[in-house]
Structure formats: C-alpha cells, structure tokens
Amino acid sequence: MNARISHLFGAVVVALVALIAMTTYWQVWARGSLEARQSNVRLVYRDLEIERGAIISADGIVLADSEPGRLDGRDVFLRRYPEQGLAAQLVGYSSLLAGRAGLERSLDPELTGSTSDLAGVRNSFDRMRGDTVRGDDVVLRLVAAAQQTAMDRLREAGRAGSVVVLDPSNGGVLVMASTPTFDPNEGLVEALDAPGSPLLNRATQGLYPPGSTFKVVTAASALDNGVVEVSTEFPAGDCIETGGQELCNFNGKDPGEHDFGYALVHSVNTTLATVGIELGDERLEATMAGFGFFKRIPWDYPADQNLASGIYNRRGNQVRPGANVDEARLAIGQERLLATPLQMALVAAAVANGGQLVQPQAVQEVRAPDGSVTRRPQAVFLGRAMTTETAGELRLLMRQVVDEGTGATAAVEGLDVAGKTGTAETGEEGLNDAWFIGFAPASAPRYAIAVLVERTAGTGGDVAAPIAADVLRTLSGS
Amino acid sequence: MAGHARDDAVNALLRLPARNRELALIALALLITTAGFAAVQIARAEALSWSPLIAAALFAAAYLAAHVALRLYLPDADPYVLPITAVLAAIGLIEIHRIDPDLARDQGLWIALGLGLFVAVAVAFRDIRRLESLRYTCGALAVALLLVTIVVGTEVNGARLWIRAAGLQIQPGEFAKILLVVFLAGYLRERREVLAAPARRVLGVGIPALRHALPLLILAGAALVLLVAMNDLGSSLLLFVIALAMVYVATGRLLYVGTGLGLFALGGLAALQIAPQVQTRIDGWLDPWPDEQDSAYQIAQSIYTIADGGVTGAGFGRGLILNDAGGTIIPFAQTDFIYSVIANEMGLVGASAVILLYLLLAWRGFRIATQADDGFSKLLASGLAVAVAFQAFVIVGGVVRLLPLTGLTLPFVSYGGSSVTANFAIAALLLCISQRANRERG
Numbered sequence: 001m002n003a004r005i006s007h008l009f010g011a012v013v014v015a016l017v018a019l020i021a022m023t024t025y026w027q028v029w030a031r032g033s034l035e036a037r038q039s040n041v042r043l044v045y046r047d048l049e050i051e052r053g054a055i056i057s058a059d060g061i062v063l064a065d066s067e068p069g070r071l072d073g074r075d076v077f078l079r080r081y082p083e084q085g086l087a088a089q090l091v092g093y094s095s096l097l098a099g100r101a102g103l104e105r106s107l108d109p110e111l112t113g114s115t116s117d118l119a120g121v122r123n124s125f126d127r128m129r130g131d132t133v134r135g136d137d138v139v140l141r142l143v144a145a146a147q148q149t150a151m152d153r154l155r156e157a158g159r160a161g162s163v164v165v166l167d168p169s170n171g172g173v174l175v176m177a178s179t180p181t182f183d184p185n186e187g188l189v190e191a192l193d194a195p196g197s198p199l200l201n202r203a204t205q206g207l208y209p210p211g212s213t214f215k216v217v218t219a220a221s222a223l224d225n226g227v228v229e230v231s232t233e234f235p236a237g238d239c240i241e242t243g244g245q246e247l248c249n250f251n252g253k254d255p256g257e258h259d260f261g262y263a264l265v266h267s268v269n270t271t272l273a274t275v276g277i278e279l280g281d282e283r284l285e286a287t288m289a290g291f292g293f294f295k296r297i298p299w300d301y302p303a304d305q306n307l308a309s310g311i312y313n314r315r316g317n318q319v320r321p322g323a324n325v326d327e328a329r330l331a332i333g334q335e336r337l338l339a340t341p342l343q344m345a346l347v348a349a350a351v352a353n354g355g356q357l358v359q360p361q362a363v364q365e366v367r368a369p370d371g372s373v374t375r376r377p378q379a380v381f382l383g384r385a386m387t388t389e390t391a392g393e394l395r396l397l398m399r400q401v402v403d404e405g406t407g408a409t410a411a412v413e414g415l416d417v418a419g420k421t422g423t424a425e426t427g428e429e430g431l432n433d434a435w436f437i438g439f440a441p442a443s444a445p446r447y448a449i450a451v452l453v454e455r456t457a458g459t460g461g462d463v464a465a466p467i468a469a470d471v472l473r474t475l476s477g478s
Numbered sequence: 479m480a481g482h483a484r485d486d487a488v489n490a491l492l493r494l495p496a497r498n499r500e501l502a503l504i505a506l507a508l509l510i511t512t513a514g515f516a517a518v519q520i521a522r523a524e525a526l527s528w529s530p531l532i533a534a535a536l537f538a539a540a541y542l543a544a545h546v547a548l549r550l551y552l553p554d555a556d557p558y559v560l561p562i563t564a565v566l567a568a569i570g571l572i573e574i575h576r577i578d579p580d581l582a583r584d585q586g587l588w589i590a591l592g593l594g595l596f597v598a599v600a601v602a603f604r605d606i607r608r609l610e611s612l613r614y615t616c617g618a619l620a621v622a623l624l625l626v627t628i629v630v631g632t633e634v635n636g637a638r639l640w641i642r643a644a645g646l647q648i649q650p651g652e653f654a655k656i657l658l659v660v661f662l663a664g665y666l667r668e669r670r671e672v673l674a675a676p677a678r679r680v681l682g683v684g685i686p687a688l689r690h691a692l693p694l695l696i697l698a699g700a701a702l703v704l705l706v707a708m709n710d711l712g713s714s715l716l717l718f719v720i721a722l723a724m725v726y727v728a729t730g731r732l733l734y735v736g737t738g739l740g741l742f743a744l745g746g747l748a749a750l751q752i753a754p755q756v757q758t759r760i761d762g763w764l765d766p767w768p769d770e771q772d773s774a775y776q777i778a779q780s781i782y783t784i785a786d787g788g789v790t791g792a793g794f795g796r797g798l799i800l801n802d803a804g805g806t807i808i809p810f811a812q813t814d815f816i817y818s819v820i821a822n823e824m825g826l827v828g829a830s831a832v833i834l835l836y837l838l839l840a841w842r843g844f845r846i847a848t849q850a851d852d853g854f855s856k857l858l859a860s861g862l863a864v865a866v867a868f869q870a871f872v873i874v875g876g877v878v879r880l881l882p883l884t885g886l887t888l889p890f891v892s893y894g895g896s897s898v899t900a901n902f903a904i905a906a907l908l909l910c911i912s913q914r915a916n917r918e919r920g
Contacts, residue, residue: 001856002848004727008860009844015871016837020830022878026785027826034785039770041807042782045798072800073522096802 044096048076053111053135055091055103058174058364061144063091064104075132079104085181087147089201090173090301090362093184098192102201103138103362106302110366110375111135134369141172141364149474150177153467154453161453162202163471164345168439168448170379171299171349171358175449175471176342178202204297204306207338208452211424212267212406212460213435214333216347216394219264220386221287222275223393230261230393234271242328247273250423264397265405267421269332276331284330285321290385292346292357293339294321298382299360309339333424345450347385348419348437351398352445355391357382399442407436410465412473416442419449419468421460431455436464440472447475496557496916497549503561504545507568508538514572514794521795522576530575533586537571540590547597548909551604554916555909556846562839563890563905567898569832570891573819576795577812581893588895592902599906606910610854613664620657621700623650628707649896651713652887655720656903659861662721665693666728667853674729694734697721711746711756712872712884716865718742723864724857727847756882763882776815779808780877784821784829791825798822812893814885817874832891833874840867843908849915859911862904 026034034040048071055064063086066077079094092102100108109115113135150163154177165175182191182198191198200206222228236256239248249255249269255262263271276284288294294310296303311319313336319325329335342360350357359380366375386394398418401407406421419438426433434453439445449472451464515530541564548555567589575582603609609616627650632640640647666673669690676686722738725731749756762774770778787797799819801807808815821829843863847856866889873888875881887897889904 001727001853004730005844005847005856005860008723008727008864009840012840012844012864012867012871013837015875016833016840016867018880019833019871019874019878022875022880023784023821023829023833024826026781026878027788027821027829031785031788034782037782039778040782041779042786042798045801071802072798073795074798 041096044099045071045076047094047112048078048096049074049132050112050114051077051132051134052079052094053113053137053369055107055111056137056139057087057142057144057147058140059144061086063087063140063142063144079184081184083144084183084185086144086151087142087176088181088184089178089199089203090142090176091184092302093188095184095188098188101199101302101305103140103301106300107138107363110138136369136374137367139364139367140362141167141174142176142362143174143475146175146471146474147177150175150467150471151179151181153470154179157453157456157463157467159453159456160196160202161451161467162206162341163452163467164203164341164450165471165475166345166349166358166360166448168349168352168358168445171361172364173299173360173362174447174475176201176203176362178206201305202452202454203341204301206340206452206454207307207309207312208341208433208435208454209337209424209426210333210339210344211422211433211435212269212333213344213347213420213422213437213450214337214339215264215267215272215331216351216398216420216437217288217291218272218276218279218284218331219260219394219397220291220351220390221284222260222279223390224287224386225279225283227279227283228260228275230259230397232260234258234260234263234268234274237270240270240273240328242273242277243326247328247332261397261400264394264420265400267406272332273328276327276329279327279331281325281327281330282322284327287386289321290357290383291350292343292382292385294318297340297342297346297360300362300377301360306342307340309343310337312336312338333422341450341452344435344437344452345448348439348450349448350385351391351394352418352439352448353391354388355384355386357385395442398438402438406459406461407438407465409461410436410438410468410472412440412469412476415440415472415476417469417472418442418445419465421465423459423461426455428455430457432457432459434458434460434463436460436468438468440476447472496555497545497553500548500557500560501545503558504541504564507561507564508534508541510565511537511568511572514568515575517793518572518576518795521793527579529579529583533571533575533582536586536590537568540593544593544596547600551601552909552913555913556842556916558842559839559905559908559912562835562842563902566832566835566839566890569820569824569828570816570888570893572794573816573823573891574812574893576823577799577806577819581812584895585893585898588898591895592899595899596902596906599903600909603907603910604913606855606858606907606914607852609660609858609907609910610664610667613661616657617661617665620654620661623654623657624700626650627654649894652896652900653903655717655865656862656900656907658717659720659724659865660858662697662724663854663857663861666724666857670728670853673725673734674731694721694725710885711749711759711882712876712886715742715884716869716872716886719868720861720865723868724861727860728853728857759882759884763876763879766879776809777877777879777883780815780818781879783808783815783818784878787822787825787829789826791821791828792823794823796823813887814873814883814892815877816888816892818877820891833870836867836870836889839863843867846908846912846915850911851915855911855914859908862908866901866904 052066056062062082064081067080069076069078092104094100094104113133154161163177178201180196180198238252238254239246255268296306296308313319326335359382361377365373368374402410402417402419407419410417410419417440422435424433434456436451439448449468451468453463456463512534515534574585672690673686678685722735725734758773762777766774766777811819840863847859850856873886876883887894889901
C-alpha cells in the first residue's frame with residue numbers, strides 16, 4: 001500500500017503546485033492588463049485617495065469640492081456638490097456608482113493633478129511615497145448668480161429647457177442651464193433613468209428645430225453672397241408655392257410690400273424662403289459650416305456629450321452637406337434642421353463679434369494647490385462666419401427685432417438688447433419649441449444668449465424672450 | 479561561521495525530542511500571530527484596542543493547552559501537524575480580524591472549541607483501533623447527517639449545506655466527511671482482498687462480486703444525488719474524490735478510479751441540465767468577463783483582488799478589501815474567498831507559503847499513513863490527508879479560476895465553526911495514528 005500512498009501524494013503535489021502556478025499567473029503575468037481594465041472597481045477606489053480639486057464659479061461659488069472620509073482604513077476624499085442641481089450637467093459628477101461625466105470627466109487630469117507636465121510627475125512621486133496628492137482647482141467663467149436666474153426661470157416655465165450665455169469676446173460660458181436637473185450628491189442613481197432625462201445637458205445634447213432663429217444664418221448667407229441687400233424690395237403675399245406644397249407666413253399674415261430688412265425683423269417666412277431658393281443649398285450650407293454647424297463644437301467638455309447641429313434624417317443620422325434638401329424650408333429653419341442651444345448661442349455670438357466665430361470656453365483659470373495659476377486659457381477663434389459689414393447690418397436688424405418686432409419682451413431697461421425669436425412646430429398640435437437668441441449691449445456686446453423652452457403652447461416672444469431678459473438683467477447687474 | 483552557527487542551531491532543534499520540537503514550532507507560530515495582529519492594528523491606524531491582544535493570548539493559551547495534552551496522551555505523535563495548523567489558523571484569524579473584528583472574535587472562539595475537540599478526540603482514540611470497531615456506526619451517522627441536511631437544510635448562496643439549530647448554523651457535511659473516511663477505511667480494509675483480486679473475470683478484466691462492490695456503488699450514487707440535492711458541485715466532488723483515492727490505496731486498481739470518475743462526469747453533465755446554479759458557475763469559470771457585473775461578479779472581483787497583491791502583497795491590513803459601505807468588495811471574502819484576501823495582502827510569497835503549508839500537512843499525513851503498520855490506519859490517514867489537501871485544492875482552484883467556483887471552506891483558515899472544529903478533529907485523528915505507529919517502532 002505504501003507505493004500507492006506515494007502515488008497519491010504525487011497527485012496532491014501536482015494539484016497544489018498548479019494552484020501556485022495559477023496564482024503566479026494572476027499576480028505576475030496578468031496583473032498589468034487586469035489593472036488597466038475600466039471595469040475594475042479598484043481603479044475608482046484608488047482615485048479616491050487623491051484630493052480632487054474644487055470647481056468654483058467666476059463669482060466665487062463652490063460648485064464641487066472634496067471632503068475627507070474613511071474607506072477600508074484609508075484616508076479618502078469624497079466628492080461634494082454644495083449647489084446640488086445648479087449647474088449639474090455642466091459640472092457633471094465623479095461617482096463610485098456612475099463613473100464620471102461633464103467637466104468632472106474632461107478636466108479630470110487637472111482636477112486629480114495627473115497631467116503629463118512637471119506638476120503631474122511630481123504628484124506621481126507623492127503618490128509613490130504615500131503622500132496625499134492634491135489636484136488643481138478650476139475656476140469657471142460661469143456666473144452662478146445668472147445661472148441661478150436661468151434655472152429659476154426655466155423651472156417656472158414648467159417645461160424642459162436650456163439657457164446658454166457666452167461672452168462673445170472670448171467664448172466664456174457665463175451660463176449653461178438645463179432643466180430638469182438632478183442632485184449629483186444623492187440623486188445620481190435615480191437620475192439615470194428618471195423621466196425627462198435630467199442627466200442630459202440640453203445645451204449641448206438637445207437637438208431642436210431652430211425655427212425662425214435660423215433666419216439670422218440665412219440672412220448672413222444672402223447678404224454675404226450679394227443675393228440681397230437690406231433694402232431689396234419684396235412683393236406682398238401670405239403664401240408661396242414651393243416643392244409642390246404651400247409655404248405660408250406665421251398665422252397666414254400678409255406683410256404687404258416690404259424690404260429684406262423688414263422681412264427679417266418681422267420674420268416673414270415667404271421672403272426668407274424665396275431668398276433661400278435663390279441662394280441654393282450649397283451656399284447656405286457653406287455659411288452654416290462657417291457658424292460651426294455639421295461638426296461637434298470643440299470646447300472643454302467631453303466630446304461625446306456634444307452633439308453636432310445639422311440636418312438629420314428620420315432615423316436620426318446626420319445628412320451630409322450637399323445632399324438633396326428643400327432650400328426654401330431649410331432657409332426658415334425647418335427641413336429637419338436641428339440645432340443645440342449652444343450652437344444657436346454661437347450664431348448670436350458671431351453676429352455680436354463682427355462675424356468672428358469664437359470657441360466656447362468653460363475655464364477661466366486653473367490654480368495649483370499653492371494658489372499659483374497653472375493655466376489661463378486664451379480666446380480661440382474658429383474662423384469667420386460672415387463679413388464684418390454683414391455682421392454690422394444684422395446687428396442693426398436684430399436691434400429692431402427687440403425694439404419693434406417679435407422680440408419686444410426681451411427688452412431690458414438700460415441695456416440695448418438685440419435678438420431674434422423662433423417658434424418651431426414640434427409636430428404635436430399646439431406645442432412649439434420656443435427660442436430666443438440675441439446679444440447685449442447691442443453697440444458693444446458682452447453677452448450672447450440662446451434660450452430654448454421645449455414643447456410649450458407659447459411663442460418664442462411669449463416664453464423664451466422674457467427669460468433672456470431676466471438672465472441678461474442679472475448678468476448686467478441692472 | 480554564521481552558516482555553521484545556523485546549522486548547529488538547526489541540529490540542536492532536530493535533536494530535541496518530538497514534543498520539544500513541536501513546542502518550539504508552536505512558539506514560532508505564535509510569534510507570527512502576534513506580529514500579524516500588530517501589523518493589522520498599525521496599518522488600520524484605528525484606536526488601539528485590547529481585543530486583538532486578548533484574541534492572540536487566547537489563541538496562544540489554547541494551543542499551549544493542546545500541546546500539553548499531546549505530551550500527556552500522545553507523546554510520540556508527529557510534532558509538525560499541530561504547528562502547521564497553528565500557522566494556518568493564525569493567518570486566517572488575522573485576515574478575518576482585518577475584515578471584521580467581530581467575526582474574528584467568533585473565529586477565535588471556534589479555534590479554541592476546535593482545539594477542545596482536538597484534545598477530546600486525542601484522548602478518546604489514542605488507541606486508534608477503538609475507532610475501527612465503530613466503522614458501521616460512523617457510516618450510518620454520515621448518511622444520516624447528509625440526509626438531515628437535505629431534508630431540513632437551508633440554502634445559503636444557492637447551496638443547501640446548512641442546518642440551523644439552537645441559533646447556530648451548522649454545516650454537517652464537514653463532519654459527515656470525516657465519518658465517511660472512517661467508514662471507508664474500515665470497510666475497505668475488510669474487503670480489500672476480494673476487491674483487489676476478484677474471482678470472476680470478464681473479458682480478462684476482474685469484476686468483483688456484487689455483494690462486495692455494492693456499498694461502493696451505493697456511495698457513488700449517493701454522492702451524485704447529493705450533488706443535485708445540495709446543489710453544490712464542490713462537496714460532492716470532494717466526497718467522491720476522497721472515496722476514489724481510498725479505493726485506489728486499498729486495491730491499487732485504476733479500473734475503479736476510472737469508472738468512478740466516468741460516473742461522476744456523467745452525473746455532472748446531468749446536473750448541468752437540472753441545476754442552473756452549476757451552469758452559472760461553469761459559465762463564470764470559462765469566461766467571467768462578459769458577466770463580471772452580475773453572475774460572475776464574485777470570481778471577477780476575486781481575480782482583481784489577487785492580481786492587485788502582486789509578488790509581495792499590500793501588507794497585513796493594507797490591501798483594499800472593504801467597500802465604501804463597510805462590507806467586503808468580494809462577497810463571502812471571509813469564507814469562500816479568504817485565499818483571495820491572503821493573496822492580496824501577503825502577495826504571491828504569502829499565498830504560495832499557505833499552499834506549501836497544505837503540502838506539508840498532506841506530506842505529514844501520507845507519511846503517517848506509510849509508517850502505520852495496519853491497513854485501517856494506513857487507509858484512514860491517507861483518506862484524511864486527501865480530505866484536507868483536496869478541499870484546499872478545490873476551493874483555491876475555484877477562486878483562482880483553475881476550476882469552477884464552489885462553496886467549500888479553506889481548512890483551518892476560512893471563517894466558520896463547523897469547518898474549523900471538523901478540521902481539528904482530522905488533525906487529532908492523524909496524531910492518534912502517528913502515536914501508535916511511532917510507539918511500536920520504538
């Protein structure tokens with residue numbers, strides 16, 4: 001029996017040595033690739049050991065910071081959002097349960113001090129020594145007071161919506177509001193599948209028919225291409241025939257004989273559509289590209305949380321420029337043209353800026369833990385959307401829209417507001433997407449704004465323009 | 479010079495009579511225990527408390543008491559078995575303390591209870607032949623325990639392995655395993671000749687008479703029934719392999735082993751059709767990554783935890799084991815996945831050391847078997863050694879993804895009263911056999 005007992009022992013030796021071999025495989029051979037797996041929850045836990053930098057508004061309100069806590073005997077830092085839903089989609093979140101989104105994701109290297117420059121290298125030494133790594137603080141261009149006004153007014157409107165305000169001179173994002181919102185401290189898990197998609201940043205991910213606000217782009221194209229002048233005369237009439245269908249003015253109104261300027265100020269569909277046909281889709285789409293349409297807008301926000309504005313087919317895919325479109329309907333912001341509020345704010349900013357398209361910028365400056373400024377972004381211009389002359393003419397016309405046209409409700413005492421309203425039919429009876437885009441002060445613009453209210457019974461002038469007025473009033477302090 | 483001095487020290491240790499050697503090794507194990515508790519305490523940087531010190535002191539007292547009992551009742555028994563269990567139990571106790579000090583208090587109590595049972599068994603069966611006469615009682619008791627589990631058992635983590643009695647959860651399978659080994663040792667010694675050299679031959683292959691083989695066939699069938707009824711691949715595989723190993727030692731006939739493994743494979747395939755739990759475990763074993771957030775969560779987290787330890791490990795109390803809710807990142811870390819925690823905090827070095835301790839323990843067990851001079855003792859010692867070593871293989875194989883995951887405990891290390899006490903009973907039985915063999919050899 002002893003020989004057989006030895007055989008048995010041999011089998012046990014083989015089995016147990018196989019365990020050591022397998023353990024070695026995981027701990028030596030496969031270790032690196034396992035550590036790199038995104039689904040490895042240990043990565044997220046490890047990041048909690050970094051004191052993530054704060055996110056602060058331009059007017060000094062702390063939007064996100066870190067507070068010390070304990071996890072499995074380690075000192076960790078847990079993320080806190082003191083203003084809850086104030087700018088939840090823009091700021092985003094960094095969460096054990098839901099991962100990262102928004103600026104928390106795109107600014108992660110600076111917030112965790114893991115940039116590839118000298119400071120980042122120094123931090124990785126700290127980490128190896130076991131010292132606490134402190135990330136950089138980020139100061140945004142966001143003005144919390146105006147953001148609050150925007151959120152309050154959107155909530156009062158009782159509909160989902162968005163407000164974007166840019167500084168035309170440098171692209172600074174002064175307001176980026178989106179409703180409904182969520183509380184990143186507590187409500188993240190519920191928000192993941194809550195009705196109304198509160199996690200969606202409607203400013204950058206919401207695609208809406210721009211309606212009459214798009215006439216600014218059509219007018220810029222027509223004036224730039226010499227198709228019309230402001231004084232070009234157009235005949236009277238309530239409807240025209242195009243593409244085998246009737247295209248009529250809002251409420252079937254006949255404006256009488258008028259010039260092109262009057263047509264823009266009073267949003268005459270028939271005239272803008274006629275101009276669109278004359279312009280042709282090629283020239284109009286070239287102007288749109290100059291305004292930033294057809295591509296994701298490049299700025300310091302995660303690319304996949306930014307949708308491109310453009311022409312979409314029924315399946316929700318973007319139609320390439322040059323495809324067969326109905327120019328007449330495109331010219332008045334229909335024909336399945338969809339735009340984000342951020343894109344329409346850029347249109348307003350380009351007019352305000354003498355025709356230059358500016359890149360949006362969320363960050364005012366990045367500060368190291370010792371208070372020194374490590375990055376202060378410069379204004380970036382993405383090109384020219386129209387000539388300076390055209391921009392000057394549009395500025396005067398948009399000024400008239402607020403003075404005597406459809407945008408009168410956007411007027412603010414002591415602040416010259418210029419703008420354009422839009423009321424896009426949603427396809428549902430009696431429900432429109434209401435728009436206002438504009439800038440102020442008209443003579444030397446400091447704010448370019450876009451307001452959108454989803455699925456409302458009112459028009460752009462009724463619903464969106466008053467919200468713009470309130471936000472601009474808070475911003476200008478008047 | 480230093481080398482000579484060391485050699486002299488080793489020689490001096492080896493020249494000591496067996497029990498002195500045992501005492502020296504236990505002292506070493508206690509040193510490891512104290513250092514481990516201190517390391518956890520320092521690493522966790524929590525308020526210093528007396529409880530780990532008290533636990534270490536109790537642990538030491540229990541082991542010293544067991545040692546004294548051996549001096550009195552089994553003076554010639556193998557001196558390595560008890561110290562090996564001490565190191566294993568200490569590593570388990572330290573990691574359990576690190577996971578949850580309250581669990582460590584229970585585990586400390588069970589180790590003390592286990593050592594109490596160890597002494598009781600050592601005293602009761604210091605003449606191991608007394609056990610041989612109880613072989614049928616043991617067999618009947620084993621079957622009864624398993625039947626009771628199937629009938630009144632409660633399911634934990636999908637497997638029906640537990641019964642609740644008087645506020646305690648007991649895992650009868652752990653004790654049934656020992657009783658079964660005793661029965662098989664007695665039965666196989668009795669029928670060894672007729673099974674090894676059967677009178678009848680069919681196609682040149684010896685087939686034993688049905689009346690000799692029937693109990694073994696019943697046993698094989700019962701193990702397969704258990705597999706389905708308890709919904710647990712691990713326990714039935716363990717019982718089956720122990721039985722086959724003992725049949726092999728008794729008869730030397732690979733035909734029986736091959737037939738047995740074939741039957742088990744067939745039964746396993748049948749179980750796959752009936753028991754969804756087994757199918758899930760097999761899928762998670764073949765490829766855990768598509769389901770790592772749900773059905774393969776445990777095995778995926780186990781692998782991440784092991785890999786994270788690297789060669790040298792994070793250190794006692796310094797690994798990342800608990801989640802933000804205070805639970806363990808791997809569910810059941812203190813029982814099924816204690817090896818993953820050890821691999822994380824002690825690294826490849828420590829995890830290999832633990833495996834080598836099982837190898838040492840198996841080696842002592844088989845050595846005791848070869849030195850014993852009666853068939854019953856040889857079979858019993860072989861069976862017990864296989865029981866401990868194969869159980870370690872199945873559970874560790876599961877958490878390192880060498881085998882499908884099963885719900886067995888790691889002997890002496892995992893949290894659990896039934897497991898700890900039953901394994902101490904195994905250690906005591908091995909020492910009883912060793913005592914008889916060593917005394918007769920002089």
